[in-house]
Amino acid sequence: MSADRHARTMLPIPDLPAPGLTTFDARDPDTSFPPIEPLLPPEGAPNVLIVLLDDVGFGASSAFGGPCSTPNAEKLAAGGLTLNRFHTTALCAPTRQALLTGRNHHSAGMGSITETATSAPGYSSLRPNTKAPLAMTLKLNGYSTAQFGKCHEVPVWQSSPMGPFDAWPSAGGGFETFYGFIGGEANQWEPALYEGTTPVEPPATPEEGYHLTEDLADRAIGWIRTQKALMPERPFFAYLAPGATHAPHHVPPEWAEKYRGAFADGWDAQREKTFAKQKEMGVIPSDAELTPRHAEIPAWDDMPEELKPVLEREMEVYAGFLEHTDHHVGRVIDAIADLGILENTLIYYIIGDNGASAEGTPNGAFNEMANFNGMAALETPEFMLSKMDEFGSPTSYNHYAVGWAWAMDTPFQWTKQVASHWGGTRNGAIVHWPAGIAEKGGLRSQFTHVIDIAPTILEAAGLPEPTMVNGVQQSPIEGTSMLYAFDAPDAEERHDLQYFEMFGNRGVYxxxxxxxxxxxxxxxxxxxxxxxxxxxxxxxxxxxxxxxxxxxxxxxxxxxxxxxxxxxxxxxxxxxxxxxxxxxxxxNSDLAGRPTLLRGTSQLLFSGMGRLSENSVVSVKNKSFSVTAEITVPAAGANGVVIAQGGRFGGWTIYFHEGRAVFDYNVLGIHEFVTRAEEPLAAGTHQVRMEFAYDGGGLAKGGGVSIYYDGELAGTGRVGATQPMIFSADETTDIGYDSGTGVSSEYTPQTSRFIGKIAWVQIDLGLDDHDHFIDPDERMRIAMARQ
Missing domain, CATH: 3.30.1120 (Arylsulfatase, C-terminal domain)
Incomplete structure (x- = not known):
C-alpha cells in the first residue's frame, strides 16, 4: 500500500502548488507538470452502505427471533456479525442526527424531533457547524455519497421550498444525491418526494403498483450501478433510510396475507413465543428473563372481543410491511453482490431507529391522525371493523395497537420514546464486511451506540477524524469505533459510558x-x-x-x-x-422560542406555490378564518382546486366543480362537510371568498360557512367539527392543484389542476369585518407592510 500524500485532517484538503521550474513556452522540453489526479480515499477504503429502518423493535425481525420474516437480514447476519447490544436514542430524528454526526443527539442539537424544537442548545434542531456530518467528511475525502429515503433533520422553519437548505441532505448534509422525503413519516402509496431540493411527483400511482420502499430501492440500485460504471475506482457511501416501518403501515395486500391468522393468540402470547425463539437462536443470553407487562399496557385477554379481529389485522399488516421492506433491502444488497463488490462493502443493517412505536393508542388506528388530534374516540370498534379490509391500503393511514409495540420490543420493557429502558433504545443491528471481518455468523455483545458508526467507518476507510471542515474547527466525535471487536469477540468493550434522555425519560449505562x-x-x-x-x-x-x-x-x-x-x-x-x-x-413556536416563517394574521399566496408544510402556512385551527382568491374564469367555466391544505386523511380545500365554488372540510377522512355555491361563476375576473365562522367554546368545534362571489353571498353551509392540532404529517398546502392525496373525494390529484388563472390567494385569521371584498390597493399595502 502506497503512502497517502494528503493531509486529511483539514477539509477540504488544501490545494498546494507544486514547486519547481516554470517555463515560458509550453513546447520547452523542460515543461513538466504532474498529471491531474482525482481525489480518492486511501487505498483499500471500502464502499459503505447504511440501511436504517424506522420504528422496528428488537423483537420484531426474524433475525432477532421475531415473528416478521426478514430473510435478507438473516442472510447478512450469517455472513457477518450480529450486534445484540446496539443502541439508539429512542426517537427518529435524534437517532439520525447522532448517526450522521457521530455525536450525541443533544450535543448535535436534536434533543427531540424538529417539530418540538426550542431555543435551548440541546433542543434547537440546528446541527452546530462544529459537528460536520459523516457524509461531508467522506465526500471531501473522495467518496461518492447518496441518501435515499427519510430525512427528519431539517428544522421546520427551513423546510419550505425556499429553504435555507443548509440542513438538507444534498446541500449542507454532504450527500451529492438525495431522493426521498423531508419529515417524520410519509404516505407509502403517495409520498411527497424531493430530488435534491426540488419537489417531484412519484413515477407511478398506487393503481399502477407504486410503493415508496420499492421506489427507494430502485433509485439506490440505479445510483450504485451508475457510480460503479462511471467511477469504479472511487468508493461510495450510500444511506438507505426507508420510511418503513413507521406508520402509516402501508403494504401490498399479498404481503399481509402471508400472516393471516398468525397473531390470533394476541400480544402476551407473542412475547412468549418470541422470547423462546430468541433464546433458541442465541441472540439473547440463555439466562435472560422476560420482563412483565406494565399496568399501562392492556392484556390481550382484556381487549373487547369484537375488536380482536381488527387488532389481529393490524399486526398482520405490520408483519407484511416489515417483510416487504426487508425484501427490497435485499434487492439493494443483491445488486452490490452482482457488481462483484460485496467483499469490500461495509454494510450496517440497523433494524430500527428506536423501539417499536406505541403511538397508535391501545386500540390501534385506521387513521393515526385521530389520536394526534385527541379524536381517537371517533374510531369506534364498529368503525374499525367496517374498515378492516382496508388496513394497509391507499385508503388507510393505519397504526397498530400499543400491545403489539410492546410485543415487538421483546424481551425488554417499554417502547419508542422511553429512553430509560432498553425497549426504547436497544435495536437489532447487523454488520457485514467480508474483507474486514473474518468470522461469519458471529455474535458481538459489547455495548455499542449509534454514535459509534461514524468513527467505525472513518477507521475502516483509513481516514482521520477531521479537525477543520469548511473553515470551522470541529469538536471531537463522541462515539467509539467498533472496529476493535470485529475480529475479537471477547474484546473488552470500549464504549462503557452512555447517557439516554427523551421527554424526561432518562437513563445512564x-x-x-x-x-x-x-x-x-x-x-x-x-x-x-x-x-x-x-x-x-x-x-x-x-x-x-x-x-x-x-x-x-x-x-x-x-x-x-x-x-x-x-x-x-x-x-x-x-x-x-x-x-x-x-x-x-x-x-407553539413563540413559546418554544424557535423561528417561524409566519407573522401576523394574514398570508398571501400565489398560483403554482405548493409543497408548503403546515409550518409554512398560518394556522386556521380552532378559529374563524377567511380565504379570498382572485381568479379568472375561462369561457368554458372554472374547474379544479384553488387552494388545498392536507389530504385524504384530514384537511380543507376550496375548488370549483361544474363551475361552482365548493368548500370541503375533511375531518380525518371520516367526515366530509361540503358547502357549495348555488350558481356557477361567470367567465371573467372575480374574487371568490370563503368565510368560516368558528363556534368557539373549545377545541375542534364546528362553524358556519359562507361563500361569496365579488362580495355577494353565493352559498352557505356548516362544518360539524374541525381538526384541532394537525392535518397531516406529510401532506401540504398547494395553490392551483392538490398534491399527494386529494382532500375531497370529488377530484383526484391528477384531475385537480385549476382550469383558469389564479392571481393570488389570501388567508386571513380572526373574525370577519363584514367586508366581503378585498380592495386590491389595500391588499398590496398589507402585503408590502409584511415584507
Missing amino acids: HRGWSAVTKHRTPWLLMEQTAALDDDVWELYDGSVDYSQARDLSKEDPDRLRALQRLWLIEAVKYNVLPIDDRTGERL
Whole structure:
C-alpha cells in the first residue's frame, strides 16, 4: 500500500502548488507538470452502505427471533456479525442526527424531533457547524455519497421550498444525491418526494403498483450501478433510510396475507413465543428473563372481543410491511453482490431507529391522525371493523395497537420514546464486511451506540477524524469505533459510558450497570407527569440481567446514587439540561422560542406555490378564518382546486366543480362537510371568498360557512367539527392543484389542476369585518407592510 500524500485532517484538503521550474513556452522540453489526479480515499477504503429502518423493535425481525420474516437480514447476519447490544436514542430524528454526526443527539442539537424544537442548545434542531456530518467528511475525502429515503433533520422553519437548505441532505448534509422525503413519516402509496431540493411527483400511482420502499430501492440500485460504471475506482457511501416501518403501515395486500391468522393468540402470547425463539437462536443470553407487562399496557385477554379481529389485522399488516421492506433491502444488497463488490462493502443493517412505536393508542388506528388530534374516540370498534379490509391500503393511514409495540420490543420493557429502558433504545443491528471481518455468523455483545458508526467507518476507510471542515474547527466525535471487536469477540468493550434522555425519560449505562427512570408514557399525550425530582429510579446489573428484569435499587442505593450523579454530569456535558418534558407548549413556536416563517394574521399566496408544510402556512385551527382568491374564469367555466391544505386523511380545500365554488372540510377522512355555491361563476375576473365562522367554546368545534362571489353571498353551509392540532404529517398546502392525496373525494390529484388563472390567494385569521371584498390597493399595502 502506497503512502497517502494528503493531509486529511483539514477539509477540504488544501490545494498546494507544486514547486519547481516554470517555463515560458509550453513546447520547452523542460515543461513538466504532474498529471491531474482525482481525489480518492486511501487505498483499500471500502464502499459503505447504511440501511436504517424506522420504528422496528428488537423483537420484531426474524433475525432477532421475531415473528416478521426478514430473510435478507438473516442472510447478512450469517455472513457477518450480529450486534445484540446496539443502541439508539429512542426517537427518529435524534437517532439520525447522532448517526450522521457521530455525536450525541443533544450535543448535535436534536434533543427531540424538529417539530418540538426550542431555543435551548440541546433542543434547537440546528446541527452546530462544529459537528460536520459523516457524509461531508467522506465526500471531501473522495467518496461518492447518496441518501435515499427519510430525512427528519431539517428544522421546520427551513423546510419550505425556499429553504435555507443548509440542513438538507444534498446541500449542507454532504450527500451529492438525495431522493426521498423531508419529515417524520410519509404516505407509502403517495409520498411527497424531493430530488435534491426540488419537489417531484412519484413515477407511478398506487393503481399502477407504486410503493415508496420499492421506489427507494430502485433509485439506490440505479445510483450504485451508475457510480460503479462511471467511477469504479472511487468508493461510495450510500444511506438507505426507508420510511418503513413507521406508520402509516402501508403494504401490498399479498404481503399481509402471508400472516393471516398468525397473531390470533394476541400480544402476551407473542412475547412468549418470541422470547423462546430468541433464546433458541442465541441472540439473547440463555439466562435472560422476560420482563412483565406494565399496568399501562392492556392484556390481550382484556381487549373487547369484537375488536380482536381488527387488532389481529393490524399486526398482520405490520408483519407484511416489515417483510416487504426487508425484501427490497435485499434487492439493494443483491445488486452490490452482482457488481462483484460485496467483499469490500461495509454494510450496517440497523433494524430500527428506536423501539417499536406505541403511538397508535391501545386500540390501534385506521387513521393515526385521530389520536394526534385527541379524536381517537371517533374510531369506534364498529368503525374499525367496517374498515378492516382496508388496513394497509391507499385508503388507510393505519397504526397498530400499543400491545403489539410492546410485543415487538421483546424481551425488554417499554417502547419508542422511553429512553430509560432498553425497549426504547436497544435495536437489532447487523454488520457485514467480508474483507474486514473474518468470522461469519458471529455474535458481538459489547455495548455499542449509534454514535459509534461514524468513527467505525472513518477507521475502516483509513481516514482521520477531521479537525477543520469548511473553515470551522470541529469538536471531537463522541462515539467509539467498533472496529476493535470485529475480529475479537471477547474484546473488552470500549464504549462503557452512555447517557439516554427523551421527554424526561432518562437513563445512564456505565460498565455493565444501568440506572433508569421512566417519566412519561408515550401514548398518554395529555398525561400529567410527576415532577422530575419525584421520578423513581431503577438499577440493573447488565452483567447478569440482559433485559433489565431485576431492579436492584433497594439492594444497592449507593451505586444508584453514583449513577444518578453520573447521568447529571453527562447531561451537563452534552446539553441535555434543562430537561424539557413539555408537550403543547413546544408545538407553539413563540413559546418554544424557535423561528417561524409566519407573522401576523394574514398570508398571501400565489398560483403554482405548493409543497408548503403546515409550518409554512398560518394556522386556521380552532378559529374563524377567511380565504379570498382572485381568479379568472375561462369561457368554458372554472374547474379544479384553488387552494388545498392536507389530504385524504384530514384537511380543507376550496375548488370549483361544474363551475361552482365548493368548500370541503375533511375531518380525518371520516367526515366530509361540503358547502357549495348555488350558481356557477361567470367567465371573467372575480374574487371568490370563503368565510368560516368558528363556534368557539373549545377545541375542534364546528362553524358556519359562507361563500361569496365579488362580495355577494353565493352559498352557505356548516362544518360539524374541525381538526384541532394537525392535518397531516406529510401532506401540504398547494395553490392551483392538490398534491399527494386529494382532500375531497370529488377530484383526484391528477384531475385537480385549476382550469383558469389564479392571481393570488389570501388567508386571513380572526373574525370577519363584514367586508366581503378585498380592495386590491389595500391588499398590496398589507402585503408590502409584511415584507
